[in-house]
Amino acid sequence: MASAREAESENDSDGEASEDIERQAMDYVSRVLSTVTLQDKASRPPHSLPTGAQEEDIQYGSLDMKKSPVSGEDGDVTSLLLLLPLELILYILSYLDARFILSVLPLVCRTFRDIVSQEMTWRVRVQKKVSTNFPVVEQQNFDWPSACIELEEQLSHWSDNGKAECFSLADGHYASVDAVLLLQGGSLCLSGSRDRNVCLWNLRNLGKEKEKVLVKPLGKDKTGTHKGWAWSLAACENRVCSGSWDSTMKIWDIGAEGQMVQDIRGRAAILCLAYLPDILVAGSYDKRVSVYDPRASTPLIKSRKIHSSPVLCLVADDRHIVSGSEDRTLVVFDRRVNAVLQRIQLENYLFCMSYEAPQLWAGDNQGLIYVYGSHGGTFQQLRCFDVGHASQVTGIWHSAGALYTTSTDKTMKVHIPTDPPRTLSTHTHNTVVNGVSVAGRTVAAASGGQAVEIWRFPE
Structure with a gap:
C-alpha cells in the first residue's frame, strides 16, 4: 500500500511527458528571461498607500526635546553635555558612529543609557538621514537601532568615497x-x-x-x-x-x-x-x-x-x-x-x-x-x-x-x-x-x- 506521503504526492497529476532538459531550459530562458520592450511604466503610476512616519509625526513620548534629559535629582551628571537640551544632544550624537553609540554610550551613565534605549532617538536619527518615509511597512517591535546602523553603513559604503x-x-x-x-x-x-x-x-x-x-x-x-x-x-x-x-x-x-x-x-x-x-x-x-x-x-x-x-x-x-x-x-x-x-x-x-x-x-x-x-x-x-x-x-x-x-x-x-x-x-x-x-x-x-x-x- 502506498504511504500517505506518496499518495498525496500524486494529487493533481497531469501525466505531462518529460522532454529534453536542455531544450526545455533554452525555451524557458527565451520566453521568460529574454530582454523585452517593456510596457509604458510611466502610464501606470506606482500604487501607494500612506504609511511610514514623517519627521513631524514622530512620537517623542514623555520626553521634551527642548529640555535637558536629566532632572535636578539625577546624580549621574558626569558632563555638562547632559545639561543641554535633548535636541542638541541628539544633534551632537549624529556625528558619532551608530555602532559606537549603541555599544559604548550605555556604559557611560544612566542618562546616556536611557537616551540610547529610546526608540525616538533612532527614529529621529534615521529621519535626519533619509528625509522620507521609513520603514516602508510599519511593524511592531521594529529594531530601530539595527536598522539605523545598517542604513548608515549602506550610505557610507556606496557613497562617492566608499572603499x-x-x-x-x-x-x-x-x-x-x-x-x-x-x-x-x-x-x-x-x-x-x-x-x-x-x-x-x-x-x-x-x-x-x-x-x-x-x-x-x-x-x-x-x-x-x-x-x-x-x-x-x-x-x-x-x-x-x-x-x-x-x-x-x-x-x-x-x-x-x-x-x-x-x-x-x-x-x-x-x-x-x-x-x-x-x-x-x-x-x-x-x-x-x-x-x-x-x-x-x-x-x-x-x-x-x-x-x-x-x-x-x-x-x-x-x-x-x-x-x-x-x-x-x-x-x-x-x-x-x-x-x-x-x-x-x-x-x-x-x-x-x-x-x-x-x-x-x-x-x-x-x-x-x-x-x-x-x-x-x-x-x-x-x-x-x-x-x-x-x-x-x-x-x-x-x-x-x-x-x-x-x-x-x-x-x-x-x-x-x-x-x-x-x-x-x-x-x-x-x-x-x-x-x-x-x-x-x-x-x-x-x-x-x-x-x-x-x-x-x-x-
Whole structure:
C-alpha cells in the first residue's frame, strides 16, 4: 500500500511527458528571461498607500526635546553635555558612529543609557538621514537601532568615497552563472551555472592567494555537479541545497568540505528553493510547489500543483509558503492548515522575492519592485516602485537598511529601502546580471558573463 506521503504526492497529476532538459531550459530562458520592450511604466503610476512616519509625526513620548534629559535629582551628571537640551544632544550624537553609540554610550551613565534605549532617538536619527518615509511597512517591535546602523553603513559604503574592493571570479565557470549564495557571514560563496557545476569559493583569500579562492566544484562526477543547469541555491545553517534542470536537489554539508549528504529527485526542473530547519521547499517547471523533509528516509511530504505555469520564485517561514509563477499569480499557502490561504492575481509575473515577516519584496518581469505586508495571516500589496530597471528584475535582496536589485538590463542597483527607494549606486555590466546575495560586508552577484562579481567593504 502506498504511504500517505506518496499518495498525496500524486494529487493533481497531469501525466505531462518529460522532454529534453536542455531544450526545455533554452525555451524557458527565451520566453521568460529574454530582454523585452517593456510596457509604458510611466502610464501606470506606482500604487501607494500612506504609511511610514514623517519627521513631524514622530512620537517623542514623555520626553521634551527642548529640555535637558536629566532632572535636578539625577546624580549621574558626569558632563555638562547632559545639561543641554535633548535636541542638541541628539544633534551632537549624529556625528558619532551608530555602532559606537549603541555599544559604548550605555556604559557611560544612566542618562546616556536611557537616551540610547529610546526608540525616538533612532527614529529621529534615521529621519535626519533619509528625509522620507521609513520603514516602508510599519511593524511592531521594529529594531530601530539595527536598522539605523545598517542604513548608515549602506550610505557610507556606496557613497562617492566608499572603499569597496571589487573582484571578478571568472576562473570557475565556463557558462552563465545563474545563482549565487553567500555563506558564513560572507566568508564563503556558492555559485550555480549553466555549465552544470556548483562551485565553492573561499572569499577569505580574496586579494591574497588567488589560486586558493576557488575551492572546488561540488560533487565527484567529472561531467558536473548536476546533469542539467545548476539553477537555484538555498542554505540552512551548514547545509546547502542546489536545484537543477535535471530535476534533482542535492544537499551538501559545507562543514564537511562540501560533501554530498543527500540526492533528492523531483518530477521536473527545480527553479527555486527555500530551506528551513524542518523543511525544504521547491518550486518546479511542472507548476508544482513541493515540500520535503531531508531528515526523513522518504523525504517527500507533499507536492501540489497550485499554479498553471512554472513556479519562478518562492519564500517560506514557519507559517507560510509564498510562491510566484509565470501564470501571474502570487499564492500564499498556510502550512498550519495545509491549504491555500490566498491567490492574488497580478498584472505581471514575479521573478524573485526577498522575505522577512512582515515584509515581502519582489521583482517582476517589467522591471518593477513590489512590497507586500503580511497582517493577520494574509498578504496585501502596499507599494509598487520603479527603481530604474529597463527589463526583468532577476534578483532582489532586502533587509531593514539595505536593498539590492539585479536585472537583465545588465545592471545591479544599490538602494536604501525607503518609500520610495533611494538608489545609491548603479553598476553596469557587459551582460545580464542573474541574482544577488548579501552577507555582512560582502555582496555577490551572478553574471551572465561566466563570473561571480564580489564587492567587499573593510571593517
